[in-house]
Amino acid sequence: AKEPVRVLVTGAAGQIGYALVPMIARGVMLGADQPVILHMLDIPPASEALNGVKMELVDAAFPLLKGVVATTDAVEACTGVNIAVMVGGFPRKEGMERKDVMSKNVSIYKAQASALEKHAAANCKVLVVANPANTNALILKEFAPSISEKNITCLTRLDHNRALGQISERLNVPVSEVKNVIIWGNHSSTQYPDVNHATVKTPSGEKPVRQLVNDDAWLNAEFITTVQQRGAAIIKARKLSSALSAASSACDHIRDWVLGTPEGTWVSMGVYSDGSYNVPAGLIYSFPVTCRNGEWQIVQGLQIDGFSRKKLDSTAEELTEEKALAYSCLS
Numbered sequence: 309a310k311e312p313v314r315v316l317v318t319g320a321a322g323q324i325g326y327a328l329v330p331m332i333a334r335g336v337m338l339g340a341d342q343p344v345i346l347h348m349l350d351i352p353p354a355s356e357a358l359n360g361v362k363m364e365l366v367d368a369a370f371p372l373l374k375g376v377v378a379t380t381d382a383v384e385a386c387t388g389v390n391i392a393v394m395v396g397g398f399p400r401k402e403g404m405e406r407k408d409v410m411s412k413n414v415s416i417y418k419a420q421a422s423a424l425e426k427h428a429a430a431n432c433k434v435l436v437v438a439n440p441a442n443t444n445a446l447i448l449k450e451f452a453p454s455i456s457e458k459n460i461t462c463l464t465r466l467d468h469n470r471a472l473g474q475i476s477e478r479l480n481v482p483v484s485e486v487k488n489v490i491i492w493g494n495h496s497s498t499q500y501p502d503v504n505h506a507t508v509k510t511p512s513g514e515k516p517v518r519q520l521v522n523d524d525a526w527l528n529a530e531f532i533t534t535v536q537q538r539g540a541a542i543i544k545a546r547k548l549s550s551a552l553s554a555a556s557s558a559c560d561h562i563r564d565w566v567l568g569t570p571e572g573t574w575v576s577m578g579v580y581s582d583g584s585y586n587v588p589a590g591l592i593y594s595f596p597v598t599c600r601n602g603e604w605q606i607v608q609g610l611q612i613d614g615f616s617r618k619k620l621d622s623t624a625e626e627l628t629e630e631k632a633l634a635y636s637c638l639s
């Protein structure tokens with residue numbers, strides 16, 4: 309039998325946490341044959357609710373779940389973890405300045421970076437979900453210098469999956485037949501959902517999405533804004549932000565990273581830029597990646613047309629500004 313993998317979920321008493329921990333305990337993230345021990349962290353005001361989640365995990369009697377640590381102590385939470393899914397953060401409240409929200413999250417991610425660096429298992433893989441996701445991940449990277457930059461990522465898989473969903477609905481094909489969309493850049497409304505390399509499996513072979521949709525005006529405008537604004541549309545409808553789709557996408561992100569992407573398929577992940585596609589190095593930026601043997605690699609050599617170039621650059625500019633704002637919160 310396999311040794312259990314320890315998975316940390318921060319912000320585990322929140323709404324994404326509530327959807328995510330049962331998925332992990334069911335094997336959705338790491339496979340139906342992989343036992344897990346869940347580590348759940350939240351802050352003292354949520355400690356009673358966190359304990360309630362722990363009670364429900366016990367009550368659900370998940371065969372793969374070999375233990376639960378529920379705590380408000382970051383060191384205890386981080387000790388020995390192999391995978392860390394960082395969902396906890398300070399939300400933007402009405403009337404708050406961007407700088408104030410950034411400052412709160414910078415101090416949270418700085419502290420949790422140190423706890424992970426000192427106490428997580430060697431080669432721990434980190435996924436940051438909490439917003440501003442790319443910049444929180446960058447702060448975590450800066451303050452956990454002994455964790456390889458290859459092991460620190462942020463979630464743009466939800467945006468990627470939303471793009472697949474929109475194409476599937478438009479063409480009336482199963483979403484499983486659509487692949488290789490790309491989310492470039494920031495997990496924010498400046499992200500660029502790109503279908504220029506996306507394909508659909510049809511009875512007569514793989515066809516480009518552009519050819520099948522046959523409506524560049526829609527693909528270059530409404531499709532892009534629908535994906536960019538989808539989070540706001542969910543809030544409007546549910547009066548709460550995306551949770552089940554965020555949790556499911558976080559499982560997709562880790563599963564593909566650990567177990568590999570299928571041959572011929574790439575996914576979007578926020579990763580540390582090495583300057584590929586002329587994106588400034590040193591940002592956490594969403595790229596198309598393939599994964600093998602537990603490592604991601606940026607897909608190289610894709611053609612970037614003039615329309616796309618502008619969009620890749622403007623989301624990079626926003627991330628450069630966010631980085632500067634985050635650094636200004638440190639001094």
Ligand code: NAX
Pocket residue numbers: 318319320321322323324325349350351354395396397398399416436437438439440441463464466467495549550551554
């Ligand atoms: P909730 O407010 O329901 O839950 C957040 C939880 O984090 C709370 O229980 C809170 O007590 C806890 N928390 C706060 N500070 C903490 C700290 N220092 N250490 C540990 N826990 C802490 O928010 P939820 O809807 O679950 O969303 C969580 C985060 O995901 C938010 O930042 C949200 O903006 C972000 N999202 C990111 C997405 C992405 O695709 N990257 C999509 C979904 C989501 O909007």
